[in-house]
Amino acid sequence: MRPMGAAGRVWAHVGQPFSERGYGAVVLGAGRMGAACAFFLRRLAPELRLLLVERGGLPNEEGATVLAPGVWTALNVSPERRAEAAWTRAQTEREFGDVSWQARPLLELLTREAAGAVPTPSLLPRFPELAHLVDPEALPFAQVDEGAATYRPGAVALACGQRAVRAGADLLLNTHAHLTPGGVRLDRLTVTNTHEVVTHESREVLAGVVIVAMGADGPPGAEHGLGLHTGHGRAYRQAPRLNTPSGEATPVLRVDGLTLRPQHGGFTLIPPIHHRDPHGYTPIGGRLTGVPVGIRRETLEDLVERMGVLPPLGTEALEVGRSLADIPGAWLALPDGDPTAPPRHEEVAPGLHLLLGGPHADTLGLAVAYDLAAKVAGVEERPWEG
């Protein structure tokens, strides 16, 4: 036994022998949801021996966390979840060091008047970039979320993972986890000198609680490992780049579900998710007037549809790539197969919890990770209540 208050151990590669046989809780996946849940578990249940397992490094670089838009906005949050959203905002801004937090309004541009909307031309003096981005005659109204902000979800995941370890969580990297009845099988991965990723050794570890936070891979992992069925879905989302100038004061724009997120001096485009992708789908690039490009066809169509109201989409400022690998993309979990569903957790078998971020993790993810940690710890209070 280690002394209370000591940092956890980290196994980064197979040269470090791992011989643990059991934990109170194991969290699978060190993306934003898993790393945050591990961090909150150390705070709320310090007596629980905790292992965080990640297939790659910290934070996970292949899932939705690193490619998440990093846009916090209260637009589209239902009234009963607003306290959680506000808590997630405050935590993200203040508690995890430098996460590139940047308060900036989000403008939802509309084709017709709506409650609380202002005329788009009235925003031009404040946001001069709008003149080059938007046709104000086609989008004459705008709803403004003054409390919106952008940040880096990957930085949140990294900070949560590091703090969890500092607070005593063990961390096992480069390890592929499979669910078994009562625990997990851990395949520690290594790379051969022919660059093949292979399993170096497998360990069975028992755990009273297993939290599956593997993003879009979580529900299939639970299903294949334990023969369960879940109603969750997934979608492959690409985030193409639009090279039109942006700065610190540039707002986030949203047009009919398409988000333009100022980033690296231009914009990252976050397309809408209309529905899940079918089981077995492998993303491929589309064609633009016959020429192969790296953006999947469904996303291309969404961009082409909006060219009229967002003229830069019809120019070379849009990076379309030549193959799928040119356009960053990641699989996203869709809780209940529903692109509008907030993040959630679900106990799919006794002691086995699925933790899903999905499209709205930027706004609500931390609160849902906290909620699961508190539930596992037997803590009734939630910091956003009362």
Place this chain on the structure above:
Amino acid sequence: MRPMGAAGRVWAHVGQPFSERGYGAVVLGAGRMGAACAFFLRRLAPELRLLLVERGGLPNEEGATVLAPGVWTALNVSPERRAEAAWTRAQTEREFGDVSWQARPLLELLTREAAGAVPTPSLLPRFPELAHLVDPEALPFAQVDEGAATYRPGAVALACGQRAVRAGADLLLNTHAHLTPGGVRLDRLTVTNTHEVVTHESREVLAGVVIVAMGADGPPGAEHGLGLHTGHGRAYRQAPRLNTPSGEATPVLRVDGLTLRPQHGGFTLIPPIHHRDPHGYTPIGGRLTGVPVGIRRETLEDLVERMGVLPPLGTEALEVGRSLADIPGAWLALPDGDPTAPPRHEEVAPGLHLLLGGPHADTLGLAVAYDLAAKVAGVEERPWEG
């Protein structure tokens, strides 16, 4: 020139030399939509030299026509399309010989009361099969379409193709067509003695009008051939079998979008289409409690969801197969990517028409094929009007 009134020629295999260089109109695809359009074109524009091209035999055996549910119903037809639906019904019943026409009511079973609905138990004396199929407490109400009928769309396509040829259309089978500016390139296919399908010869044919009636392959064909972009989609639909007895008097049932179509002494299940499948999707089977089955996952979920209200779905009466090949399935065109859209035609370039059947071709397909033929022929009148 052949004499007016003579039958057209048929090229079934590459041993029959094909040396035509031009037609007034070429119809690509001898499924239900293409064959019907060719037939109506011969009636409405007998002076137009016409070629019907099919990749396989007559009728097409790989597309949606042969697997179509063959259910005519006025439920869900919008008021402005009802005359076309009635005309399609009358034509199908009377004009194409034996198409296995069977008038039988369609019962849409509901969880709650709706306009015109009757209590499900009141239907039990008339439809005793219901007692074994449905939980009347879970589905206490039903809307009845007394005018519904079942038939074989493949038989309609065959009759239309044969009559088109008898009325003078030429027919080229086993030929893969590609669009070219001003016409088509025709790759005549043959099978080698190692069972490989290869192109025996290619012919360029000029045509004033080209009608692309290749089902789900139509829009991609037009796009690849001519660099166009269309907003149409497609979906892969499987029709699993439910081996629960049915007879001539058994009604068609519909439960939350799932249709149970009495056929061959049991039922063919026609699952709902929720949305299009993404570009590049290759269908694969799913898993039922961990075991691979031939039904795609999305359809499995639809069936599992309805097991409570349709108890036979939870028994061995449902054929789930062991791989995709065990469960009949076909790609369906979705006009405008919308599963609720009626059949339609669209002139995507001068003289180039897309003709799409889609999920509602059973009820409206013939009228839309007629409408396109009349448009090409310059005929103003429609038989279902005034």
